[in-house]
Amino acid sequence: MTRRLLLAGAGFSLLSPRSCGGAPPRDADGQAAGTSAGGAEPETPGPQDAATAPAAPPAAVAAAPLGGRPQAVPMRAPLAALSTTDRLLALTIDDGPDPTYTPAVLKILDEQRISATFFLIGRNAAEHPALVREIAAHGHHIANHTWSHPDLRRLSETEARDELRRTCDLLYETTGRAPTWFRAPAGDFTEASLRVGAELGMRPMAWSVDPRDWSRPGSSAIVDRVLKAVGSGSIVLNHDGGGDRTQTVTALRSYLPVLTGQGYQFTTPR
Ligand SMILES: [Zn+2]
Structure with a gap:
């Protein structure tokens, strides 16, 4: 595939300073360890359909960097866990930023010296660009969770591209x-969204531990x-937006010190 075709297929312009082409492929802390996220977010409980997404050969070949701008990456299955036997975890926080709960989460992460992916x-x-910059300034990784949190299974590829690219450009x-990462709402990745994400330079990330904090089961249940x-390599899903996340904040304050006390360290896959 030629670069021009690739770029045309990715739907972005060489000249547009606003368009995201994605990021140069960097080693993540783990490889795709499976396609089962084993969890769900509020809208559509049940396992994601990533299992139906093929572990396809590279759909897009990275081209030379455009003035440091990121590039398309190979299409892959969602990363559900880190490939490690070390006591290494990835904490992921979805659905923000939220003016009430995001600052509370940032404070806890600061106190615990933990980096997360938002x-x-x-x-x-x-709506809250200062909050976005604050998350980044605290050393956390910022990732794409679509523009309006739709069910990607109901969207055309064009619509899915709009959801992801608009968010990518804004971030x-x-x-x-x-x-460099994106996550489908409720983990419902589609083949089209995996293809579009790769074109935009993002790898898909699922999760392996879902306490269903969004359903507000009580902080102790979370x-x-x-x-x-x-366990080693878990990707943990929590939420700082989409509703009252007081229980999540309380739970984070409680379980993060326990995990660090057990020798776990936290990473942000790159
Ligand atoms: Zn979500």
Whole structure:
């Protein structure tokens, strides 16, 4: 595939300073370890359909960097866990930024000296750009969780591209860095969204530990579920947006010191 065809297929222009082409492939802390996220977000409980997404050969070949701008990456299955036997975890926080809960989460992460990946909803990020920059300034990784949190299974490829690219562009404009990861709402990745994400330079990330904090089961239930399920390489899903996340904040304050006390360290896959 020629570069021109690739770029044309990715739907972005060489000249547009606003468009995201994705990021140069960097080694992540783990390889795709499976396609089962084993969890769900509020809208559509049940396992994601990533299992139906093929572990396809590279759909897009990375071209030379455009003045440092990121590039398309190979299409892959969603990363559900880190490939490690070390006591290494990835904490992921979805659905923000939120003016009430995101600062509370940032404070806890600061106190615990933990870095996380924040999967931001584009329209929330557009409303709270200072908060987006604050997340980045605290050393956390910012990732793409679509513009309006739709069910990607109901969208055309064009619509899915719009959801992801718009968010990608906004995050780039807000932080100066294009996101290198994206996550489908409720983990419902589609083949089209995996293809579009790769074109935009993003790898898909699922999760392996879902305490279903969004359903507000009580902070102690969230704590118990995380502590029981977590293991080497787990990717943990929590939420700082989309509703009252007081329980999540309380749970984080409780379970993060327990995990660090057990020798776990936290990473942000790059
Ligand atoms: Zn979400």
